[in-house]
Amino acid sequence: MILVLGGARSGKSRFAEGLAAGCALERHYVATGRAFDDEMRDRIARHRTDRGDGWTTHEEPIDLVGLLRLIDDPARVVLVDCLTLWATNLMLEAQDLAARSAELAELLPNLKARVILVSNEVGLGIVPENRMAREFRDHAGRLHQMIAACAAEVYFVAAGLPLKMKG
Amino acid sequence: MILVLGGARSGKSRFAEGLAAGCALERHYVATGRAFDDEMRDRIARHRTDRGDGWTTHEEPIDLVGLLRLIDDPARVVLVDCLTLWATNLMLEAQDLAARSAELAELLPNLKARVILVSNEVGLGIVPENRMAREFRDHAGRLHQMIAACAAEVYFVAAGLPLKMKG
């Protein structure tokens, strides 16, 4: 399992897609973003165009754990893009983020598919004034730590360039 | 002297605690956070639980320089967690952050204890709209530069994984 971290428009998705393309496996893409406004719809469409053909796409904003179980197969590489949007969706639905994160972290090492997870690093700015934003970045940080601990490789991407943190 | 930088919930405290535990020295923990609301009290309590036993804890939100002088001893490892909260406290008391930072940077190379300093990297987000936040991140950046310049080792921690920047 591989974790790819990076900032906004850091090239993390493209880098993760390159990793997936490097495996001679059936490519599955899990989009967690919800197209609730035009800005988000544009972002999703642009990602789809950047990605090109050769992918089976699944859209799942909430039940990531269920979907990963369902599509798990050793003949597949599954790219999840991204954990931050999934966590945002959970928070907006007032779900227990800590519990959902623990479920995901527990499932990942048991999957047979090759899994690549993309996530946004959001904890390197000034402390947000908004309490929900502070809670969110705490959750995101803990989630990244849990997943990085069991990942085989962890990359930090900036300006399209990967820095290997683990593996 | 070692500087450990990282984002919110990046695992920087835990990594620093591991470094301290690796020395066969008497462990002292300097907590700079002030428990002025429930959120902060929770955060401090969680850190204390994560840390476990085997530490002598000092709470000092303002006079870090005085405390470090007082508890300095070659038989000790002193972990300061964290510089960002100390700088926040100084700013809220309208103290001269540049002067206090210079005092700290001057003291550090002269201490006999092994010192490990934890601090938050806060300068990698969008420019804050709030002027005080902009000043704060400028001060924090300058403080990190001063301390990194005289540190033996500097680490940047993300997702619980350390990246050695110096040493």
Next chain:
Amino acid sequence: MILVLGGARSGKSRFAEGLAAGCALERHYVATGRAFDDEMRDRIARHRTDRGDGWTTHEEPIDLVGLLRLIDDPARVVLVDCLTLWATNLMLEAQDLAARSAELAELLPNLKARVILVSNEVGLGIVPENRMAREFRDHAGRLHQMIAACAAEVYFVAAGLPLKMKG
């Protein structure tokens, strides 16, 4: 061509100046910041003092491409500080940031001068609530990717310490 990325007060300008000073070339400094208020005027003056003598300074907030063409010379090292302020100025004038960025990325590999570009990494904080700020960090991220792709060397600077990402 060299790209130097870093956060606010990370020491990226000073590191870039050191790289420029290391070349035995005529030193040109391109300041893109606009002194529209006292805070900005202070920042520019402090940078000028930090830099010292031995530089020819050009101030160009908008037409960076035109200026780089004009002063291009194989006997020169040209330090642009910084791309983020240039992009901010373009956005405030409602210019087409994507088009201007593409022009710059196209020009850079064809310049004869040794060029060093400094830019702020702004995409590692929580998603900004302000839509313009979100657009800005998307543009900045794409610009960094384009430039990093054709740069010979890319550095990420934190606490005054450079981390080589490429080269």
